[in-house]
Amino acid sequence: MLTVEKFAEKAVLKPSSYPHCIQYHELDVTRGCSVKCIYCSLEYFSEGVQRVDVNLEELEKQIQTLKDEGTFNGIYLSPNTDAFSKICADTTHEILEYFLPKGVAFMLTTKSIIPQKTIQLLAKYPDQLLVKISLSYADQELLKYVEPGSASATDRLKTMKALVEAGIEKVQALLIPLFPGVDDDKEKITALIDKIKETGVRLIKAQFVVIREREKPKDIAIINKMKNHPELKKSWELMTETIKIQVGGGQILPREKRFDFYKMMYQICSDRGMIFAACCVLDSALYDSIDEKSNLYVKINHDDFPICNYHHFLPDQLKK
Numbered sequence: 001m002l003t004v005e006k007f008a009e010k011a012v013l014k015p016s017s018y019p020h021c022i023q024y025h026e027l028d029v030t031r032g033c034s035v036k037c038i039y040c041s042l043e044y045f046s047e048g049v050q051r052v053d054v055n056l057e058e059l060e061k062q063i064q065t066l067k068d069e070g071t072f073n074g075i076y077l078s079p080n081t082d083a084f085s086k087i088c089a090d091t092t093h094e095i096l097e098y099f100l101p102k103g104v105a106f107m108l109t110t111k112s113i114i115p116q117k118t119i120q121l122l123a124k125y126p127d128q129l130l131v132k133i134s135l136s137y138a139d140q141e142l143l144k145y146v147e148p149g150s151a152s153a154t155d156r157l158k159t160m161k162a163l164v165e166a167g168i169e170k171v172q173a174l175l176i177p178l179f180p181g182v183d184d185d186k187e188k189i190t191a192l193i194d195k196i197k198e199t200g201v202r203l204i205k206a207q208f209v210v211i212r213e214r215e216k217p218k219d220i221a222i223i224n225k226m227k228n229h230p231e232l233k234k235s236w237e238l239m240t241e242t243i244k245i246q247v248g249g250g251q252i253l254p255r256e257k258r259f260d261f262y263k264m265m266y267q268i269c270s271d272r273g274m275i276f277a278a279c280c281v282l283d284s285a286l287y288d289s290i291d292e293k294s295n296l297y298v299k300i301n302h303d304d305f306p307i308c309n310y311h312h313f314l315p316d317q318l319k320k
């Protein structure tokens with residue numbers, strides 16, 4: 001959910017920031033994000049959070065143009081904000097209400113509660129949806145520190161359950177981003193996966209946090225927030241590898257330890273009949289597994305654990 005570009009005042013579809021794995025056009029419904037995750041590298045929070053001007057007819061024209069060019073697969077709501085935070089949940093509902101009946105596919109990502117009326121709407125179009133609910137920590141105190149404007153773990157689990165009960169098959173739990181030494185403990189992560197399993201969600205994706213280490217005040221503030229928290233301080237000390245990713249780079253847990261964790265996750269999820277994939281958006285070491293020769297951007301099986309192949313999760317109509 002992290003890019004560094006600022007928004008236009010008017011909502012427009014933009015090409016994917018992660019073309020190696022996400023093939024939807026991006027649409028942000030606010031400028032700034034009220035969730036205010038401490039690890040987020042977006043740099044405009046001091047300007048406050050504002051809704052952007054969403055003109056449905058203009059968006060429809062833009063979609064038609066993209067379709068004519070053969071480049072439109074669907075809409076990713078929202079890479080740089082939370083589409084269901086209170087400030088924009090109604091706007092998001094209107095967008096879905098307008099475009100779902102027209103056959104547009106959506107990938108939705110949130111740390112908020114999806115309102116019941118929206119779940120009822122989504123229930124009519126299950127084949128056009130991939131809904132990703134982010135939940136990395138069941139510890140409510142840590143959750144409030146790390147993602148202060150987000151819904152509680154309990155509410156996010158309820159949202160997962162409601163989506164599954166509404167008949168939406170492609171609901172994915174995002175254990176992203178994980179703080180090393182805090183969230184990757186086997187017992188803790190197993191307990192979280194068991195809670196997710198109880199909701200009926202079967203798709204799990206995980207990835208470690210990347211924190212930029214630069215002289216910019218925003219980056220210094222993020223690191224200080226980690227250093228000032230007894231558990232996250234431990235995390236920061238473990239993040240000794242520097243990594244480059246699609247949208248910048250920063251400090252991360254060393255590769256060997258990340259891969260050991262992904263292997264463990266694969267085992268825990270497989271034992272429970274759940275589908276695990278490591279996510280390569282913040283972990284460029286996983287690009288080594290990209291199979292250029294196959295028609296897929298990312299191959300399904302890494303030697304020791306699966307990495308995300310979005311084709312695996314895409315609505316059927318988008319599979320090529």
Ligand code: SF4
Binds near residue numbers: 001002033035080081
């Ligand atoms: S939800 Fe968190 S990570 Fe995503 S854009 Fe908002 S503040 Fe950043």
